[in-house]
Amino acid sequence: MLNSVTVVDDEASIRSAVEQWLNLSGFQVQLFSRAQECLAQLPRDFPGVILSDVRMPGISGLELLAEVQRQDPDLPVILLTGHGDVPMAVEAMRDGAYDFLEKPFSPDTLLSSLRRALDKRGLVLENRRLHQQADSRAKLDATLLGVSQALQTLRRQVLELAPLPVNVLVRGETGSGKELIARCLHDFGPRAGKPFVALNCAAIPEQLFEAELFGHESGAFTGAQGKRIGKLEYAHGGTLFLDEIESMPLAQQVKLLRVLQEQKLERLGSNQSITVDLRIIAATKPDLLEEARAGRFREDLAYRLTVAELRLPPLRERREDIPLLYAHFAHHAALRLGRKAAPLGGPQLGRLLSHDWPGNVRELANAAERQVLGLQEPQAEAVDSGQSLAAQQEAFEAQCLRAALTRHKGEIKAVLNELQLPRRTLNEKMQRHGLSREMFVKNS
Structure with a gap:
């Protein structure tokens, strides 16, 4: 149940009295003496009601109403008026004010109006949430293509995990789309407007790994010319995707664990601590806990990274998705190459379905592009599917x-x-x- 009320009034005695009434009735109250201050701190989708005086220095209550209406027409604004302001307040209600209360007003009258306004605000926000969920679901359906039960489950898991502030481990074979899943977890969550930084741990020489991850100051080591921001710092506010995390050197695992625990880092050659706020999404092919038990990965870091785990099924386990994915890749390859994608015939479809696809989605995309180029029939040589x-x-x-x-x-x-x-x-x-x-x- 919503219970937030923002009170805007230039009279300290009014603010104090209203705050006392509302606190006793279980409301959360925020006080402002100027409308400018209220507008500067008004969050998007504010879960509450604004209670404002009409006559104030600077921005008046009517001007505050007009600006709130511009930002969020469904946010209830209740105006407090003197006797001479009643006609003005009635006009304001035609312009979108939720209600007006003539001073002096009783606590019961105030509470009744606030509760009705909060009920309305709750319905509006719930409706928005449902619409946003439906929009996200539709966008994710268009991004993670597939009709199989495995893909339907995966899309549901992504939507559930995307808004949560937890690290996620994505497990899957080579070419199964782990980075795409990481990107969806970022794009459909609250960090979407912030950086998404990808780092392949297997592609960096061990002697350069620390500088790549943490950055360095000028002269920190031979060849370190100028200051460089590392991937961890660059991802501040957003998401760091660590692909093939099992390849991270053990020495760097210790330092990454410390960053996750303290949310601070130091660049090479510096003693200054830098606060970082980021989400880690790691990807691996092997079981990370088995790697830890075998002594190839730190167990404490494995648990830190595996707050939640998503498993990507290989293509051979969701064969019903193959025709849809193939058509998608062929269509985009044809657009990019200026060619025409020929429709699949029965024999071609049969060969696609019987192939084992060891390279997973990446291999399928390559096969579609080669077929558009006329370099091969789709999977002319079928491989035993094991089914x-x-x-x-x-x-x-x-x-x-x-x-x-x-x-x-x-x-x-x-x-x-x-x-x-x-x-x-x-x-x-x-x-x-x-x-x-x-x-x-x-x-x-």
């Missing part, structure tokens, strides 16, 4: 159903005609594969 024939047939059938439902935007009659199936058979197959007409009508 039974029945499992591969199920995956192929599911993809055919999705493709037809997508083409016809969930129009069942058109799907029946195209696939030449009885209605009952189509219903049974859709149910078995977790498909519904609404999924395709909504996304059309």
Whole structure:
């Protein structure tokens, strides 16, 4: 339940009396003597109500109302007026004020108006939150492509973890999209407007690692010309993505752990502590705790990084996503190269589904680009998938159903005609594969 009230009045006695009444009634109160001060500290989506006098030095209550209306038309403003200001206050209500109270007013009248205003504000903010969730879900669906249950679960986990101030470990095979997941965790969270800094721990020579991570002052070591900001400091306020974290030298693991514990660092060649506020998202192929047990990684750092863990399934475990991903990569390759992407035929689709994709999504994207360039048919040489024939047939059938439902935007009659199936058979197959007409009508 919302209970925040901002009071703006140039009379100290009024501020003191109102604060006393509201505190006794369980409200959180913030006091300002000038409207300018209130506007300077007014947060976006303020979870409360503004209670303001009309006549004040500088910016008046009416001017405050106009500015609040410009910033957030749904933020309730209750005006406090003298007897002669009543006609003005009535006009202000036409301009968007929530209510006005004529001085002197009773505590009960004030509390009644505030509670109604706070109830309204609560509904507005809840509605905004639901809309933002829906928008985020739609944007994430367009970024993390896939119809498999594994991808649906992964998208849900990303949306749940993105707003939380916790470090995340992303596990997955080479080419499975770990950096894309890290980017989504950043972009869909509160740090989205701040830096996203990526560092591949396996690509940096050990003797340069500390300078790369912590930065250095001029002359800190031979060749250190000028001051350099390290990745940790550069990511202040945002996210640092450490790919192949298992490759980080043990000596640097100790120093990274200290930064995570103290939220401070020192550049090489400096004794000055610099405060850093950042979120660490690390990525690894092996199990980091197993690496720690084998003595190849610090166990205390592993636990610090693995507050939450996301596992990216390899492409061979979500074969039903392959046609959608392939079409996406082929379309973008065709746009970039000025070529035309040929539609997939049945034999080509079968080869895509039967390939094992050891390079995962990265390999699939490369295959799509080569096909657009006319350098090869999609996976002309199929690799044993390790799945039974029945499992591969199920995956192929599911993809055919999705493709037809997508083409016809969930129009069942058109799907029946195209696939030449009885209605009952189509219903049974859709149910078995977790498909519904609404999924395709909504996304059309």
